[in-house]
Amino acid sequence: MAQTPTKPEGVDPEVWKKALVASPRELRHLIRAGQYNATTSGLCAGYAQANLIVLPREQAYDFLLFAQRNPKPCPLLEVTETGARQTSICATDCDIATDFPRYRIYKNGELVEETTDVSSYWRDDLVSFVIGCSFSFESELVEAGIEIRHQTMGCNVPMYRTNIDCRPAGSMSGKLVVSMRPIPYNQVVEAVQISGAIPKVHGAPVHIGDPSVIGITDIDKPDFGDPVDIHEGEVPVFWACGVTPQSVVMNSKPPFAITHAPGYMLVTDTKNINLKF
């Protein structure tokens, strides 16, 4: 690896040492035990990371259809059986309710709580949508010698709500959310090709260059995550983001939803290479 991520603020140095060498299962156990509570960017290189949206079965058909119609922001890695807390396809020994470092609870489209464990919110009618994450292809970009700025800065990736409408499905609609990485001009094509080879973790970028073209007015003020420095000779490159379901929840106002907190992902047992086919 050409680059080791910088320890995120607030993480215990001993826990960080463990996290850096952990297998996906070991990292999920660290998170489940409440020891690791920060962004997962840069951890478990080569393994797919995942976004989350949990909805009652009543709204699940509409969201499943929304994901089918919007595969770039919502590439589904797994949809659980109704009521199941355990995943069975993307990982084993994996509890949806505890293994993300941080969650958000929405009621009628309003964010009402952030928490590190949603066990007490679980219900028998909930369906979990586990969605591919661009953190997955970051390890391949790093392998190719492309610096991932938010990793070297030790912060969260910047994410923006765009002016691009997703294709609606039933009760679900909303704007596309994108993540941004500054890339030197001479590595942009490589970044497109590397990420484009893994459509199940968002694939190729949706936009390269001038942020205003997709409705972003201030690149230094992301709607989610942290701002990062853009150096001379670099261009901002935007990928469809699995935080889009949160924009959909805020817009469509289902009675109840659980999501991950942006940047605080599930690390799955699925290798990126197996998502290429």
Add this chain to the structure above:
Amino acid sequence: MAQTPTKPEGVDPEVWKKALVASPRELRHLIRAGQYNATTSGLCAGYAQANLIVLPREQAYDFLLFAQRNPKPCPLLEVTETGARQTSICATDCDIATDFPRYRIYKNGELVEETTDVSSYWRDDLVSFVIGCSFSFESELVEAGIEIRHQTMGCNVPMYRTNIDCRPAGSMSGKLVVSMRPIPYNQVVEAVQISGAIPKVHGAPVHIGDPSVIGITDIDKPDFGDPVDIHEGEVPVFWACGVTPQSVVMNSKPPFAITHAPGYMLVTDTKNINLKF
């Protein structure tokens, strides 16, 4: 094009002339008017063709989840709004109930009728799943100089029920169905690469060689379609097939389902090249 398909038996020569030069919309009109009623293999080269399964909304969530879990046999090109007969994504001016050359009606898993128009069966609670078809990548194989045997023989592609279980979803389960094309040894790798570049029309093969490995006992007796000659120096290559939903319907026995007749596809307005991203 290196190869012109042979006129299928029973097609009027004047209609065949029209079909060979028709745009997708023109071909749908010929079919809607009852003039063309044969396999669509080899027609409208470069445009995606599609399989169909129509289910009541009651079973639609399970099938949508089944398709998400089994993307190789069931790559979804479009899922219509409940009750809609018109497509809006893969084609316009396209009536699901009339624009396939032939349909099958299933009740409780039993095939009860084959017909060329299902208007009289239509209900407000039906959801249509339009599924990618391997006929789409055939035109690219032909461009690359690979002979498509069932096209040169003027018959339907042979399809087989395998011993491979699909991943079940709720009430839906069944065996994988595959289509087979004999390919000369020195073109097999090329065939894998060309088809693998279009995952939304089944993508790369699921099996190459000995049919018994996937539970096919007699290659000359396909479960659907027609047998084709396999010449000396050719190997049978098997692709996941959009007839799989019919195997699922027969196994899972939903109260009502409409499918296309194997080989009698919808020709969409979507270009294959746009399914590569």
